Amino acid sequence: MMRILCWSEVIAAVAAVADAASLQDVCTPSYVQASLPSSDSFTGITIDSSSVVVNAVTASEVTKESMYPDAVFDYCNVSFAYSHDGRNDQVLLWYWLPTPNNFKNRFLSTGGGGYAINSGNGSLPGGIIYGAAAGATDGGFGSFGTNADQVILLANGTINRDTLYMFGYEGIHEMTLIGKQLTKNFFNMSTSKLYAYYQGCSEGGREGWSQIQRFADQWDGAVTGAPAFRYGQQQVQHLYSGVVEQTLNYFPPPCELQKIANETIVACDHLDGKTDGVVARTDLCMLHFNINTTIGLPYYCPATQPGNIFPPAPATPVQNGTVTAQGVAVAQAILDGLHDSQNRRAYFSYQPAATFADAQTAYDNTTSSWGPYISSLGGEWVEKFLNLQNGTNLPSLDNVTYDTLTAWMIEGWQRYEDVLQTTWPDLTPFQEAGGKVIHYHGESDNSIPTASSVRYWESVRRVMYPGQTYNESAASLNGWYRLFLVPGAAHCSPNTLQPNGPFPQTNLAVLIEWVEHGTVPTTLNATYLAGENLGQNAQICAWPLRPIWSNNGTTMECQYDQASIDTWHYNMDAYKLPLY
Numbered sequence: 001m002m003r004i005l006c007w008s009e010v011i012a013a014v015a016a017v018a019d020a021a022s023l024q025d026v027c028t029p030s031y032v033q034a035s036l037p038s039s040d041s042f043t044g045i046t047i048d049s050s051s052v053v054v055n056a057v058t059a060s061e062v063t064k065e066s067m068y069p070d071a072v073f074d075y076c077n078v079s080f081a082y083s084h085d086g087r088n089d090q091v092l093l094w095y096w097l098p099t100p101n102n103f104k105n106r107f108l109s110t111g112g113g114g115y116a117i118n119s120g121n122g123s124l125p126g127g128i129i130y131g132a133a134a135g136a137t138d139g140g141f142g143s144f145g146t147n148a149d150q151v152i153l154l155a156n157g158t159i160n161r162d163t164l165y166m167f168g169y170e171g172i173h174e175m176t177l178i179g180k181q182l183t184k185n186f187f188n189m190s191t192s193k194l195y196a197y198y199q200g201c202s203e204g205g206r207e208g209w210s211q212i213q214r215f216a217d218q219w220d221g222a223v224t225g226a227p228a229f230r231y232g233q234q235q236v237q238h239l240y241s242g243v244v245e246q247t248l249n250y251f252p253p254p255c256e257l258q259k260i261a262n263e264t265i266v267a268c269d270h271l272d273g274k275t276d277g278v279v280a281r282t283d284l285c286m287l288h289f290n291i292n293t294t295i296g297l298p299y300y301c302p303a304t305q306p307g308n309i310f311p312p313a314p315a316t317p318v319q320n321g322t323v324t325a326q327g328v329a330v331a332q333a334i335l336d337g338l339h340d341s342q343n344r345r346a347y348f349s350y351q352p353a354a355t356f357a358d359a360q361t362a363y364d365n366t367t368s369s370w371g372p373y374i375s376s377l378g379g380e381w382v383e384k385f386l387n388l389q390n391g392t393n394l395p396s397l398d399n400v401t402y403d404t405l406t407a408w409m410i411e412g413w414q415r416y417e418d419v420l421q422t423t424w425p426d427l428t429p430f431q432e433a434g435g436k437v438i439h440y441h442g443e444s445d446n447s448i449p450t451a452s453s454v455r456y457w458e459s460v461r462r463v464m465y466p467g468q469t470y471n472e473s474a475a476s477l478n479g480w481y482r483l484f485l486v487p488g489a490a491h492c493s494p495n496t497l498q499p500n501g502p503f504p505q506t507n508l509a510v511l512i513e514w515v516e517h518g519t520v521p522t523t524l525n526a527t528y529l530a531g532e533n534l535g536q537n538a539q540i541c542a543w544p545l546r547p548i549w550s551n552n553g554t555t556m557e558c559q560y561d562q563a564s565i566d567t568w569h570y571n572m573d574a575y576k577l578p579l580y
Contacts, residue, residue, distance in 0.1 A: 023099045026186065027056040027076035035185040036080070037178055044085045045174065051081040060125070066493050066503055066529065067199070068126040074099050075128050082178065087162065091140040093175055096124045097133045097186055104131025106195045107183050108508070109176045109211070111204030113492070114377070115149035117141070117171055119204065126199055130508055133186070135179035139163070139171035149380060157388045168419035169210035172198075176211070176218060195516060199508050201225030201492035202448065205439075206422050209456075212437065213422065216429035221436040221515040223507045226448050226492050229456065230579070231420035232413030233347045234448060235385075236405050237338070238378030239397070240349070241359035243405060244333045246397050250326040251370040255301035255319035257356040260331045263294045264353050265498060272487075274553030277531075278501040280487035281546060282351035282443050282450070283564035289352060291332055294323045314362050314373060334359060338405055339574070346406040346574035348451045350444075353488075355497065357446040372397060377447075386411055406574055413579075423456060423580040425463040427481070436514050437481040438507055438521065440540075442489030444498060450485060454568045457483040457543060459580040471560075474544055483543040484524040494529050502526035502538035523558065 033049045058074045076097040081090050108127030112118045118136040127134025138144045141151050141163065148167035154160045176196065184194055196219050198208045205227030212222055228234055245251050268285035269275050279285055301319040334356060337349040362373040379393035386408060413421060441453040460481065465473035488501025495501055504526045513519040523539035541547045541558035548559050572579045
């Protein structure tokens with residue numbers, strides 16, 4: 001049925017790599033089969049050597065990507081399956097292996113986004129470019145294109161716990177263990193060290209933290225972008241904007257909220273000392289900008305077709321009007337964040353200058369008016385993961401109040417704390433193992449609040465360094481875990497509304513330099529991927545320092561600003577337990 005090759009076959013086959021003249025010498029089914037981990041490598045896992053599919057790829061080109069630079073490269077494309085003993089399942093693995101002469105003793109694990117556990121082939125080039133073998137998994141969901149939410153229920157009321165835990169952390173862990181051993185065998189690394197890295201954003205960022213928090217000794221470093229941790233709160237947060245609109249009984253045309261966001265960018269652009277169309281100091285914007293100044297300003301947007309952005313946007317007609325007091329009240333309530341009926345805070349929201357993606361409304365052609373549009377990210381979470389009903393969204397937000405949202409947050413937190421919340425703050429084993437983390441988050445993220453990342457960094461600081469002053473503990477934490485807030489950036493990408501903002505495209509290269517050569521990223525290297533300074537480099541300040549420009553916007557300093565830092569700290573008094 002399936003066969004695991006013995007170690008004598010493995011040794012004989014992999015020895016040939018030392019003398020390999022080309023990719024074609026090693027990128028063959030027989031060589032890869034011989035490089036698979038042995039049958040006794042991992043308890044409870046059986047690798048199906050007959051499932052191996054291999055092909056050599058030459059002159060593959062990637063351009064205009066946000067997470068890695070342009071490149072042309074060759075690689076060995078490998079996939080195969082394994083099963084868990086006793087489960088009668090099948091998990092698919094996908095690895096790209098660099099040519100032997102380009103291999104730099106590195107392995108890169110990658111994750112997904114939304115409810116996907118992988119990014120297809122979107123993240124794998126980021127490893128090959130830096131001489132790393134790179135891996136992805138389908139989590140056992142049926143294919144690389146099948147998301148966890150599609151298979152999370154066995155039936156109404158019955159959750160598929162194998163899917164849940166594979167999605168939560170087991171799938172990435174097993175892909176990494178198998179991939180690291182495959183890489184060592186494939187490149188005949190009998191004594192050399194293999195550096196293990198992780199890179200992902202959004203759900204991929206959460207998946208990276210799921211590994212750091214549980215499997216500390218498996219990693220040398222990780223790049224975690226805008227992580228979707230704190231699932232109990234984060235997914236329900238996507239419904240908050242719609243409930244604000246329903247509670248205030250005003251459903252603004254999308255163009256009205258877009259005008260408010262655009263005017264916020266204009267008003268707050270200069271607060272960092274540089275006028276460039278980028279809001280680098282959303283904290284100062286929060287302190288000094290009065291959103292009511294947008295009331296009465298005219299707006300216009302042409303008709304649009306249904307969008308394929310994430311989250312998806314419906315079609316809209318031509319929109320003309322002026323910003324209303326009701327629209328501003330909706331925007332302000334969204335920015336204030338969720339409070340229950342006793343005015344206790346349950347969660348925070350997006351920073352000023354972020355767009356109001358969750359507040360999307362739908363146009364009713366029958367009534368020629370705007371009405372509710374429920375975010376499927378939040379609606380599906382409640383319908384499938386809380387109500388355990390096999391639907392793709394909530395049918396409506398009728399009778400859903402701020403107290404309802406708070407209750408849903410508590411329910412999700414309690415039910416999935418051990419698998420999806422992913423906020424364990426004691427990272428001592430990872431720190432003691434010498435691990436390094438580059439954690440970044442777009443300051444104008446409209447999907448995952450930027451404050452979410454600040455809260456986790458601060459939680460780790462407080463838990464791991466309780467006897468030190470703030471500055472002492474921040475310095476201790478920054479010795480191995482650094483957080484960077486990316487000016488103007490949206491969710492895991494540059495921002496079309498703030499195109500002059502830089503984006504940290506070379507994060508993995510920076511991490512490699514830190515891990516392998518001790519080069520501490522005092523600031524984070526970033527690249528202008530659009531706008532006036534296309535192709536040039538910039539530097540991003542490490543939290544808790546904040547950027548300020550002088551000399552007419554020509555000199556940047558990273559400064560400590562207590563009033564600004566305080567805007568990022570929230571008292572979550574809707575809960576009796578600490579929310580890390």
